[in-house]
Amino acid sequence: MASEISTIPAASDGAIVSDTVSVLIPLALPKPYDYKVPVGMAVRAGDYVVVPLGSQELIGVVWGAGSGEVGHNRLKAIVEVIDAPPMPEVLRRLVDWVAGYTVSPAGSVLRLAIRAPGALEPPRLRTAYRLGDVRPQRMTPARTRAIEVAGDGFARTVRELAEEAGVSDSVVRGLVDAGTFLPVDIPTEAPFPDPNPDAQGVVLSAEQAEAAARLRAHVDAQHFVAVLLDGVTGSGKTEVYFEAVAAALTQGKQVLILLPEIALTSQFLERFEKRFGCRPAEWHSDLATRERRRVWRGVAEGRVPVVVGARSALFLPFPDLGLIVVDEEHDAAFKQEDGVAYHARDMAVVRASLGKFPIVLSSATPSLETVVNAEQGRYEAVRLDARHGVAVLPEVTAIDMRSNPPERGRWLSPVLVTEIAKALAAGEQSMLFLNRRGYAPLTLCRTCGHRIECPQCSAWLVEHRFRRELACHHCGYSAPVPKACPSCGAEDALVACGPGVERIAEEVAELFPEARVAVVSSDNLRGPSAHEAVFAGIEAREVDIIIGTQIVAKGHHFPWLTLVGVVDADLGLENGDLRAGERTFQLLQQVAGRAGRAERPGRVFLQSWMPEHGVMRALVSGKRDEFLAREAAARERVALPPYGRLVGVVVSAPDAGLAQRVAREMARLVPRADDVSVLGPAPAPLALLRGRTRLRFLVKAGRSVNVQAFIHAWLDDMKIPNAVRVSVDIDPYSFM
Ligand SMILES: [Zn+2]
Numbered sequence: 001m002a003s004e005i006s007t008i009p010a011a012s013d014g015a016i017v018s019d020t021v022s023v024l025i026p027l028a029l030p031k032p033y034d035y036k037v038p039v040g041m042a043v044r045a046g047d048y049v050v051v052p053l054g055s056q057e058l059i060g061v062v063w064g065a066g067s068g069e070v071g072h073n074r075l076k077a078i079v080e081v082i083d084a085p086p087m088p089e090v091l092r093r094l095v096d097w098v099a100g101y102t103v104s105p106a107g108s109v110l111r112l113a114i115r116a117p118g119a120l121e122p123p124r125l126r127t128a129y130r131l132g133d134v135r136p137q138r139m140t141p142a143r144t145r146a147i148e149v150a151g152d153g154f155a156r157t158v159r160e161l162a163e164e165a166g167v168s169d170s171v172v173r174g175l176v177d178a179g180t181f182l183p184v185d186i187p188t189e190a191p192f193p194d195p196n197p198d199a200q201g202v203v204l205s206a207e208q209a210e211a212a213a214r215l216r217a218h219v220d221a222q223h224f225v226a227v228l229l230d231g232v233t234g235s236g237k238t239e240v241y242f243e244a245v246a247a248a249l250t251q252g253k254q255v256l257i258l259l260p261e262i263a264l265t266s267q268f269l270e271r272f273e274k275r276f277g278c279r280p281a282e283w284h285s286d287l288a289t290r291e292r293r294r295v296w297r298g299v300a301e302g303r304v305p306v307v308v309g310a311r312s313a314l315f316l317p318f319p320d321l322g323l324i325v326v327d328e329e330h331d332a333a334f335k336q337e338d339g340v341a342y343h344a345r346d347m348a349v350v351r352a353s354l355g356k357f358p359i360v361l362s363s364a365t366p367s368l369e370t371v372v373n374a375e376q377g378r379y380e381a382v383r384l385d386a387r388h389g390v391a392v393l394p395e396v397t398a399i400d401m402r403s404n405p406p407e408r409g410r411w412l413s414p415v416l417v418t419e420i421a422k423a424l425a426a427g428e429q430s431m432l433f434l435n436r437r438g439y440a441p442l443t444l445c446r447t448c449g450h451r452i453e454c455p456q457c458s459a460w461l462v463e464h465r466f467r468r469e470l471a472c473h474h475c476g477y478s479a480p481v482p483k484a485c486p487s488c489g490a491e492d493a494l495v496a497c498g499p500g501v502e503r504i505a506e507e508v509a510e511l512f513p514e515a516r517v518a519v520v521s522s523d524n525l526r527g528p529s530a531h532e533a534v535f536a537g538i539e540a541r542e543v544d545i546i547i548g549t550q551i552v553a554k555g556h557h558f559p560w561l562t563l564v565g566v567v568d569a570d571l572g573l574e575n576g577d578l579r580a581g582e583r584t585f586q587l588l589q590q591v592a593g594r595a596g597r598a599e600r601p602g603r604v605f606l607q608s609w610m611p612e613h614g615v616m617r618a619l620v621s622g623k624r625d626e627f628l629a630r631e632a633a634a635r636e637r638v639a640l641p642p643y644g645r646l647v648g649v650v651v652s653a654p655d656a657g658l659a660q661r662v663a664r665e666m667a668r669l670v671p672r673a674d675d676v677s678v679l680g681p682a683p684a685p686l687a688l689l690r691g692r693t694r695l696r697f698l699v700k701a702g703r704s705v706n707v708q709a710f711i712h713a714w715l716d717d718m719k720i721p722n723a724v725r726v727s728v729d730i731d732p733y734s735f736m
């Protein structure tokens, strides 16, 4: 029936005139396999199809014409074509691109794009009833009311009819039996509201209006450009990029907004609703299965105009995407570490370039990578320098902990304690920031010096006093706090070392017993509604002192907050990785930005044992650009990203000897290549994780080296035993 198929125009998503097609299957398979197209079946590139694989039947995607590697008579046939819009060509090319870039099997990347159980099944219908021409022989007042309600011609369920008419369900059912109400099938799923691009926006300042006009012009031109929207906290970046969103909606295009922490976006959704009159669709791991299916299907059918989502939203099947916004583009949460190790921000730039539309990268503390891309002209930079309205930037002071140490057994310097007391007296809110969950990061035996570690990881167990347990933050292992030391058996000899947020809360309760305190960390807030509740309480001034981990750093606007104390500003600098300084600066700058966003000026105090450190000096002086320039120069000297390339390769196995043997063999087989050096194998900083021994290689290469080709040359033909896992991370962010 090839002639019938060929009548479909051969556009980008056109029919394939062939009796063999290649189908990519969402399993860890490197390439698509050929399948026979049965006579009479029409197949387009991108179609979702059911195919046999071994003894199973699986859903795959038609990737293109067959390769012809296997003879037609030996091929298995496609079982059926699923009734759904085909996967757009841009998304298929993105899947291939990401697979190539991350050195991952294409099938594993495809899995990211069809991770919505049930979305490919036909949409479910429910039965509703509309008024027909037949009237019942016997009329009652209740029947009359029900018929009147249905008189407007809309279909309703039995329950809806009964409720609106104020009658019982049985009255409605009686009318169904009498043939007065006729059944119709309607979709079970609620439709998506249309955001109104012309709804009343906020009044933009001259600076904001100019930035918005530049973004709008790019959207209107529908060409690829990456724009860095760079502005201090409170400068109105969101309002500015909303204008670009409005421009895309006016053109009938779909829009994707990526946020790093989707569970914390209630305030963002409200702002969106205020500007556009309705909420956008959401996409993140907390969505119920049903809602995932509805959103995925709605996106695929072009019925969803705007999606706000976490990094995985990048792989949604938008047929007509016209703009991507990456908010907080510097945030490490955009980097996926497990499975396919991809950076959603960077891959979003790829999707925009494949789809030929603009992408906006927004941040108050942009990553060095993006800043360098802007300086070198690959990205366009749009800057907002003023805080919107009357708010001014907070004043930042470093507290030298060497000359102002806390009392023994305490963690807050007298300087900070005095400031908190002042804020309390003035009826203003304070926030104490410590990026450490739990009560104490280490439990130590006073008698023998034993440190309690996770049995499956080389990491200390963290005491969670509220839950009365010790927990591993790497694998989730937990156990009750033991009475006696597990090593020497001494009773009551275990002591908590160092502070977590729970311990700071204890200290605050002793210092300010009258203050109302909220501890905000992922341990005591499960799910978005818990977050919403606590943040609403803070906004309603039901809290005097907020004690929080990085959850409080991001995106929230606390109008009554005037004082921020960073309990341990040096914390992020301890783990010596290449971005430690940059990331500490970004995080603390964001925390500082929480203070003084309304009329009251904010003050920020950084407790540091090394206030002369470049990061502290930059935070105090507010000279971000100088700091970034110094960071850039330091990295350029040693050819580290973005001036050179890195690849992390981790070898792990349940058996330490096996992991070491394989790593040694890999070291022996490192290919020779110009401008590439391979460091290792060395025990990874997390040398034991979930019971697996881990060894690390670090590949360091020049900017122009094709590191993917190097990895293929090194690893493709290597015989790796089944128990051993070799994971490759291009442009790693974690060095654990
Ligand atoms: Zn002991």
Ligand SMILES: [Zn+2]
Binding pocket: 454, 455, 456, 457, 459, 472, 473, 474, 475, 476, 477, 690
């Ligand atoms: Zn563990």
